[in-house]
Amino acid sequence: MVVIGVALLAGCYLVGMLIGDLLGLALGVEANVGGVGFAMVLLVVVADQLRRRGHLEPVSEQGILFWSAMYIPIVVAMAATQNVVSAVSGGPMAIIAGVAAVAVCLALVPVLARIGGRAEALPPLRDDEAMEAVR
Amino acid sequence: MNTLKDLLVDDGLVFAFFVVGVVMVASHATSKAVTRGRLQGSAIAIIVGLVLAYVGGHVTGGEKGISDIAIFGGMALLGGSMLRDLAIVSTAYGVDLREIRRGGATGILSILLGVFVSAIVGAAIAAMFGYTDAVSMATVGGGAATYIVGPVTGTALGASSEVVALSVAAGLVKSVLVMIGTPFIARFIGLDNYKSAMAYGGLMGTTSGVAGGLAATDKRLVPYGAMTATFYTGMGCLLVPSVFYFALRGLFG
Numbered sequence: 001m002v003v004i005g006v007a008l009l010a011g012c013y014l015v016g017m018l019i020g021d022l023l024g025l026a027l028g029v030e031a032n033v034g035g036v037g038f039a040m041v042l043l044v045v046v047a048d049q050l051r052r053r054g055h056l057e058p059v060s061e062q063g064i065l066f067w068s069a070m071y072i073p074i075v076v077a078m079a080a081t082q083n084v085v086s087a088v089s090g091g092p093m094a095i096i097a098g099v100a101a102v103a104v105c106l107a108l109v110p111v112l113a114r115i116g117g118r119a120e121a122l123p124p125l126r127d128d129e130a131m132e133a134v135r
Numbered sequence: 136m137n138t139l140k141d142l143l144v145d146d147g148l149v150f151a152f153f154v155v156g157v158v159m160v161a162s163h164a165t166s167k168a169v170t171r172g173r174l175q176g177s178a179i180a181i182i183v184g185l186v187l188a189y190v191g192g193h194v195t196g197g198e199k200g201i202s203d204i205a206i207f208g209g210m211a212l213l214g215g216s217m218l219r220d221l222a223i224v225s226t227a228y229g230v231d232l233r234e235i236r237r238g239g240a241t242g243i244l245s246i247l248l249g250v251f252v253s254a255i256v257g258a259a260i261a262a263m264f265g266y267t268d269a270v271s272m273a274t275v276g277g278g279a280a281t282y283i284v285g286p287v288t289g290t291a292l293g294a295s296s297e298v299v300a301l302s303v304a305a306g307l308v309k310s311v312l313v314m315i316g317t318p319f320i321a322r323f324i325g326l327d328n329y330k331s332a333m334a335y336g337g338l339m340g341t342t343s344g345v346a347g348g349l350a351a352t353d354k355r356l357v358p359y360g361a362m363t364a365t366f367y368t369g370m371g372c373l374l375v376p377s378v379f380y381f382a383l384r385g386l387f388g
């Protein structure tokens with residue numbers, strides 16, 4: 001059943017977020033610390049176990065893959081609901097601070113990516129449709 | 136006319152699916168026809184989204200972009216953090232955990248470096264503009280990390296509301312810039328493998344920026360960048376009002 005995949009995803013999301021909230025509480029910060037990350041690890045591990053035991057049929061996987069395919073449209077909606085006016089009209093100091101932070105950190109990406117040896121580049125991507133078909 | 140408007144308001148989420156679908160189709164067509172695929176359809180779609188957000192904010196004076204216009208209210212749900220994070224988690228399906236573990240050192244270092252480097256840069260810019268007290272510098276530094284760390288720091292340290300607003304604006308600039316800029320800069324910083332995506336997520340930290348930037352670059356990198364970015368705001372809220380603030384106070388009195 002497709003809904004099994006959706007429910008599995010939802011369950012991992014909720015447990016991961018709960019861990020992130022509790023970790024934030026333990027650290028004394030009013031923020032979720034790593035909730036999405038914990039949820040991702042949980043989903044990978046649990047789905048892998050279920051698949052090995054034959055409890056996760058391909059049709060159930062569709063419930064997860066649907067949301068994965070909806071990722072970009074959701075991000076577009078996210079972009080459309082950002083407070084862009086404030087970003088643009090924040091004045092020179094806000095703009096310079098934001099731009100400088102991005103520039104310096106981007107420059108550090110290749111430096112940090114080199115730790116422990118360079119990873120291989122992903123095979124070239126033809127376009128989004130091709131990728132969805134592969135998965 | 137009113138009937139249609141009521142329908143679109145009441146069934147906002149369904150209308151949002153439709154609107155985003157139209158944006159995606161138009162963006163992919165533009166990508167093929169105008170840029171011959173050189174600029175990905177998703178990158179164009181995100182830029183269109185940001186333009187819509189500007190228009191919405193400009194017309195209504197609100198803070199939530201296009202969704203402040205009543206009939207586009209559903210966009211706030213579709214693009215809100217709940218569905219966004221659910222979709223991010225789903226992209227992890229099929230990821231090899233060994234890769235995440237292999238990139239662990241890179242990831243942890245990138246988060247710490249990302250928080251402190253952004254905060255230092257933000258604080259330095261604040262000082263250049265005359266905000267030389269430790270509280271204001273820490274608050275703007277927090278804003279340069281993310282637009283959540285800025286106000287959290289400002290509130291904790293008792294910064295003026297003007298400085299808090301500036302820190303939010305700095306964070307928003309960062310987030311928008313990361314969304315737009317990443318696909319253009321990806322080639323030059325080697326953003327084409329899981330490890331550089333983990334470094335990128337930890338260094339940039341802004342969840343919306345990283346989510347948008349990687350979507351526009353290569354969706355397969357999303358889980359790796361999101362994995363590290365998800366720890367960033369929490370670490371920022373922990374480190375900037377404490378360690379970073381005390382360091383500033385020690386240095387500048």
